[in-house]
Amino acid sequence: MDRIPILKLGRALLVTVQVDMHDRLAMALEEDLSAKIVTTGARGVLIDISGLEIVDSFMGRMLDTIAAVSRLLDADTVVVGMRPAVAITLVELGLSLNGVKTALDVDRGMALITGDYGHASEGSEDLEDSDDRGEG
Amino acid sequence: MATILSSILEAHDGEVLAQWLVALKASGGTGGGRIKEGELQTQCRHFLDALRQALATAKNSDGNIQGAAFEDVRELLADVSRSRAAQGFSPTETASFVFSLKQPLFERLRQELGGDTARIVDESWQATQVLDQLGLYTTEIHQKSREDIVARQQAEIAELSTPVVKLWHGILALPLIGTLDSARTQVVMENLLQSIVDQGAEIAIIDITGVPTVDTLVAQHLLKTIAAARLMGADCIVSGIRPQIAQTMVHLGVELNVVSKASLADAFALALQRTGRTVVRSKLAGTLAART
Numbered sequence: 001m002d003r004i005p006i007l008k009l010g011r012a013l014l015v016t017v018q019v020d021m022h023d024r025l026a027m028a029l030e031e032d033l034s035a036k037i038v039t040t041g042a043r044g045v046l047i048d049i050s051g052l053e054i055v056d057s058f059m060g061r062m063l064d065t066i067a068a069v070s071r072l073l074d075a076d077t078v079v080v081g082m083r084p085a086v087a088i089t090l091v092e093l094g095l096s097l098n099g100v101k102t103a104l105d106v107d108r109g110m111a112l113i114t115g116d117y118g119h120a121s122e123g124s125e126d127l128e129d130s131d132d133r134g135e136g
Numbered sequence: 137m138a139t140i141l142s143s144i145l146e147a148h149d150g151e152v153l154a155q156w157l158v159a160l161k162a163s164g165g166t167g168g169g170r171i172k173e174g175e176l177q178t179q180c181r182h183f184l185d186a187l188r189q190a191l192a193t194a195k196n197s198d199g200n201i202q203g204a205a206f207e208d209v210r211e212l213l214a215d216v217s218r219s220r221a222a223q224g225f226s227p228t229e230t231a232s233f234v235f236s237l238k239q240p241l242f243e244r245l246r247q248e249l250g251g252d253t254a255r256i257v258d259e260s261w262q263a264t265q266v267l268d269q270l271g272l273y274t275t276e277i278h279q280k281s282r283e284d285i286v287a288r289q290q291a292e293i294a295e296l297s298t299p300v301v302k303l304w305h306g307i308l309a310l311p312l313i314g315t316l317d318s319a320r321t322q323v324v325m326e327n328l329l330q331s332i333v334d335q336g337a338e339i340a341i342i343d344i345t346g347v348p349t350v351d352t353l354v355a356q357h358l359l360k361t362i363a364a365a366r367l368m369g370a371d372c373i374v375s376g377i378r379p380q381i382a383q384t385m386v387h388l389g390v391e392l393n394v395v396s397k398a399s400l401a402d403a404f405a406l407a408l409q410r411t412g413r414t415v416v417r418s419k420l421a422g423t424l425a426a427r428t
Contacts, residue, residue: 090367109369
């Protein structure tokens with residue numbers, strides 16, 4: 001079965017969704033990602049969904065679940081590159097992904113995770129805290 | 137039945153046309169000179185021709201104009217009516233194109249049939265039936281074309297009334313004007329999200345100074361827009377909430393759980409601050425002098 005590749009980039013994991021996700025793929029991603037966070041000790045997860053054109057309620061819930069799982073494993077999730085149509089669909093479905101951080105593109109998402117980004121002060125503070133704990 | 141009418145139209149073509157034109161001008165069917173003499177004559181002549189043929193070929197005498205025989209007449213009238221509507225004629229002015237034909241036609245009937253009163257009444261009734269229906273048809277088409285124009289203008293207003301303005305690098309403003317309904321919210325949302333992508337904006341300021349009322353529905357639409365923008369990775373600031381509106385919202389129990397500022401300037405200042413910028417006055421003396 002197809003798998004979505006998970007790349008390690010510094011202390012973060014980068015997941016780029018370039019194909020249309022179907023349900024089993026999304027579930028496999030959740031498993032792979034949680035395992036990878038533990039093995040690499042990543043502090044942040046960047047999910048790039050700029051290639052995703054179609055979402056349904058399941059996919060929206062999946063993003064929420066992945067974020068919740070990552071948070072439990074002490075990694076921040078940032079969803080980046082959402083298309084306008086996808087955003088509208090999710091809002092109309094009533095899924096505003098309140099537990100997930102968002103950014104416009106991978107660059108800004110990475111800045112949000114590494115914390116050197118001016119306006120993302122909230123995110124950077126969280127990250128520094130978790131960094132301290134991680135080293136200890 | 138209608139053969140007498142069609143034969144009249146055939147024999148006295150020119151006179152009827154001339155009298156009709158006079159009646160048309162008298163009844164205001166020219167719209168105060170908005171239509172050219174030559175154009176009007178051509179339209180009238182074509183209409184008379186088409187009417188004559190229709191009357192000659194129509195089989196039954198019930199004066200129904202929906203049949204195949206009247207197809208040319210209907211088409212011609214529709215064209216005339218549409219062009220009148222586009223030129224801004226009132227329904228009365230448009231309908232008098234047909235109705236002003238009655239007088240010359242009845243005149244002619246009386247002359248043709250002499251003292252046969254019963255027949256005159258009969259024929260007049262037939263002619264009235266046909267002309268009334270044609271007149272109503274004209275009005276209907278006129279109305280329809282006006283409605284088309286209104287619908288098109290509404291679409292244009294919807295398009296125009298939702299501009300997305302770039303205030304600074306990465307800072308967008310969305311001045312909303314008019315009531316937000318579902319259809320407009322959709323347009324607003326799409327415009328805003330597309331602009332966020334195109335310009336890589338991080339902050340969008342939604343200014344609702346021009347929104348007359350904010351009820352629960354409007355608030356919900358606003359929240360939807362804000363949620364969608366957040367999903368794309370942009371923060372929203374709401375500005376321009378007028379005092380009365382703020383009171384109404386609180387009384388209604390509407391809660392906008394977003395950062396809001398009283399004026400667009402305040403919101404812009406906050407946006408600049410969040411993106412790590414400050415506004416500094418460069419020439420103190422110059423600005424003071426300009427102010428006094």
